[in-house]
Amino acid sequence: MHPYRTHTCGELRKNHVDQTVKLSGWVHRKRDHGGVLFIDLRDFYGLAQAVVHPDRAFFDEASRVRPESVITITGQVVARTPETVNSELPTGEIEVTVEEFKVDSAADALPFPVNQELEYPEDTRLTYRFLDLRHERLRDNILLRSRTAQLTREYMTGRGFIEFHTPILTSSSPEGARDYLVPSRLYPGHFYALPQAPQQFKQLLMTSGFDKYFQIAPCFRDEDSRADRSPGEFYQIDIEMSYITQDDLFVEIEGLMVRLFTELSNRKIVAETFPRIPYREAMEKFGTDKPDIRFGLEMADVSDVFRESEFKVFRGAVEKGGAVKVINASGAAEQSRKFFDDAEAFAKSEGAKGLAWIALRDGEMKGPVAKFLSETERQGLISATNAKDGDALFFGAGPRDETNQLLGRVRVYLGNALNLIDENLAAFCWVVDFPMFEWNPDEKKVEFSHNPFSMPQGGLEALETQDPLDVLALQYDVVCNGVELSSGAIRNHRPDIMVKAFEIAGYDRATVENKFPALWKAFHYGAPPHGGIAPGFDRIVMLLAGEPNIREIIAFPLNQRAQDLLMGAPSMVDDRQLLDILGNNKRLVEEFKKALTQKPSVE
RNA sequence: GGGGGCGUAGUUCAGUUUGGUUAGAACGCUGCCCUGUCACGGCAGAGGUCGCCGGUUCGAGUCCGGUCGUCCCCGCCA
Numbered sequence: 170m171h172p173y174r175t176h177t178c179g180e181l182r183k184n185h186v187d188q189t190v191k192l193s194g195w196v197h198r199k200r201d202h203g204g205v206l207f208i209d210l211r212d213f214y215g216l217a218q219a220v221v222h223p224d225r226a227f228f229d230e231a232s233r234v235r236p237e238s239v240i241t242i243t244g245q246v247v248a249r250t251p252e253t254v255n256s257e258l259p260t261g262e263i264e265v266t267v268e269e270f271k272v273d274s275a276a277d278a279l280p281f282p283v284n285q286e287l288e289y290p291e292d293t294r295l296t297y298r299f300l301d302l303r304h305e306r307l308r309d310n311i312l313l314r315s316r317t318a319q320l321t322r323e324y325m326t327g328r329g330f331i332e333f334h335t336p337i338l339t340s341s342s343p344e345g346a347r348d349y350l351v352p353s354r355l356y357p358g359h360f361y362a363l364p365q366a367p368q369q370f371k372q373l374l375m376t377s378g379f380d381k382y383f384q385i386a387p388c389f390r391d392e393d394s395r396a397d398r399s400p401g402e403f404y405q406i407d408i409e410m411s412y413i414t415q416d417d418l419f420v421e422i423e424g425l426m427v428r429l430f431t432e433l434s435n436r437k438i439v440a441e442t443f444p445r446i447p448y449r450e451a452m453e454k455f456g457t458d459k460p461d462i463r464f465g466l467e468m469a470d471v472s473d474v475f476r477e478s479e480f481k482v483f484r485g486a487v488e489k490g491g492a493v494k495v496i497n498a499s500g501a502a503e504q505s506r507k508f509f510d511d512a513e514a515f516a517k518s519e520g521a522k523g524l525a526w527i528a529l530r531d532g533e534m535k536g537p538v539a540k541f542l543s544e545t546e547r548q549g550l551i552s553a554t555n556a557k558d559g560d561a562l563f564f565g566a567g568p569r570d571e572t573n574q575l576l577g578r579v580r581v582y583l584g585n586a587l588n589l590i591d592e593n594l595a596a597f598c599w600v601v602d603f604p605m606f607e608w609n610p611d612e613k614k615v616e617f618s619h620n621p622f623s624m625p626q627g628g629l630e631a632l633e634t635q636d637p638l639d640v641l642a643l644q645y646d647v648v649c650n651g652v653e654l655s656s657g658a659i660r661n662h663r664p665d666i667m668v669k670a671f672e673i674a675g676y677d678r679a680t681v682e683n684k685f686p687a688l689w690k691a692f693h694y695g696a697p698p699h700g701g702i703a704p705g706f707d708r709i710v711m712l713l714a715g716e717p718n719i720r721e722i723i724a725f726p727l728n729q730r731a732q733d734l735l736m737g738a739p740s741m742v743d744d745r746q747l748l749d750i751l752g753n754n755k756r757l758v759e760e761f762k763k764a765l766t767q768k769p770s771v772e
Numbered sequence: 773g774g775g776g777g778c779g780u781a782g783u784u785c786a787g788u789u790u791g792g793u794u795a796g797a798a799c800g801c802u803g804c805c806c807u808g809u810c811a812c813g814g815c816a817g818a819g820g821u822c823g824c825c826g827g828u829u830c831g832a833g834u835c836c837g838g839u840c841g842u843c844c845c846c847g848c849c850a
Contacts, residue, residue: 200813202813205807220808220809253809258810279800288784290842345850617850
């Protein structure tokens with residue numbers, strides 16, 4: 170007989186009755202009746218009830234074994250009597266009468282129970298992550314992550330994409346987030362950087378002729394964390410294709426997303442061909458470049474209506490070149506006064522000076538600002554918003570971009586407050602036509618608004634003839650439920666257009682050559698037109714799992730302050746290791762250690 | 773770097789508004805009882821620097837100042 174198991178805990182059924190079986194697993198739960206002892210034995214595959222009778226020599230040992238200890242039992246599969254069948258359990262029709270009992274690994278008292286799904290402090294969970302991962306919810310998330318990766322590979326290879334590995338030790342990139350640096354032993358004072366994304370490598374592979382690239386690529390960025398952004402490292406489904414238009418790429422991504430969400434979640438996909446929203450329109454209607462289109466409440470521009478208004482807040486905003494925007498919260502007129510006060514309190518907490526509102530009740534406009542409105546303005550409002558009796562209007566007024574963003578957050582607040590957001594939906598959209606450049610008011614200069622590798626719409630001619638701030642890029646984002654999953658672009662593969670684009674952003678030709686030597690060189694030896702995208706793998710799994718925090722779908726995440734509480738990273742290193750990277754100079758090692766304020770490593 | 777929430781037993785939390793005897797409950801832990809449970813049940817017990825430092829007060833978990841930790845957000849994220 171096998172030393173550990175003849176069956177798994179989840180597979181025993183009625184047809185195994187009378188067989189002698191061996192099971193190994195964790196003690197999930199014990200029910201000690203003094204005269205008879207029940208042990209729920211758990212492994213990866215399920216749960217089985219083991220019964221220990223008091224005449225057995227190991228009865229005392231078994232009754233003392235603590236939850237989560239690993240044991241091996243041998244015994245006979247017995248059919249349960251009808252009264253004792255547990256219909257909740259797949260193995261509930263049988264139990265195993267224990268004849269041999271062995272503790273393989275005794276467990277100490279636990280920092281938190283594994284047999285119940287309760288909330289525990291995250292630092293405790295991360296310190297004992299190996300235990301936390303035994304919880305069903307976390308385990309299911311990790312399995313979902315595995316299936317997501319597997320299905321992605323299946324889909325992508327089925328579509329003719331080639332999977333690559335690109336370097337982890339590479340060079341520091343000139344733009345973007347902070348790099349993680351790795352000191353070089355052979356070249357003291359020199360550093361590798363961990364890649365923020367394999368951006369340049371995948372473009373080089375296109376230039377090498379591989380046509381369709383993909384990689385579930387590790388990316389490293391030294392940024393502060395968020396609920397949906399783990400510090401340090403994350404994964405992207407990195408994709409690049411040659412000889413394509415934007416439309417060709419959208420088809421591939423729509424197919425991948427529909428496949429993943431159809432097979433791995435219960436969310437209903439609102440539209441399998443994702444609607445496309447130009448960036449400018451997204452900002453005007455939703456106040457963000459990642460609109461949540463599971464619900465309406467789109468913003469309308471009523472600046473023209475209030476150009477001559479007696480209501481100074483609105484007229485003033487328009488006179489100063491700003492905007493007056495309005496949201497029609499259909500049916501909200503009957504909400505309590507508290508509802509409107511809470512909405513205003515929210516707007517103020519986001520930085521607004523106030524939140525004007527009007528409720529249409531009994532054929533009249535009611536609310537604090539209604540009395541300022543002329544008949545013409547009332548008509549203008551109604552035609553701009555299609556408002557009818559029972560609706561409520563919420564206003565934002567001020568500088569245009571600021572007002573859009575603020576009222577955009579009010580929109581999401583109202584969507585939640587009015588229960589308009591259906592959690593069972595997956596509402597994808599493309600945001601397209603991002604501007605190529607933007608004005609940096611602090612440094613008073615034009616700069617790239619996304620990444621410098623995008624192809625400007627209209628090519629070289631657009632750069633030469635248009636106002637740079639009017640030039641659009643072949644740059645796009647894919648958004649789901651208000652979460653930005655990915656940015657991508659049709660790339661700029663033409664050295665002459667690169668030079669012109671960088672020139673507009675204030676860099677000379679030498680800068681391009683020095684900053685991006687690989688691409689610069691490669692694009693002089695026959696580069697195919699190409700483009701791609703890189704959806705965030707972790708965020709997709711988050712959406713599939715319905716988890717609000719990215720750490721719940723990562724087996725061993727860093728905590729918010731970028732520490733690994735289990736492994737103790739980051740940590741100080743031996744003098745020997747410091748000597749290696751400081752050119753064997755002992756004096757330098759001492760100065761190095763003295764100079765750095767020694768932030769304590771993780772205990 | 774900045775803002776907000778939270779910090780009381782191993783854990784989840786009550787108590788803080790209005791300062792006043794020995795700081796409670798549940799789960800977990802330890803011991804005892806229990807032969808059909810499946811979140812088994814019953815009895816008993818251990819377990820607390822109320823995050824830390826200082827202040828006000830006859831008296832501080834409770835009020836004040838500072839500080840630390842943690843989570844969320846802003847900045848940051850080509």
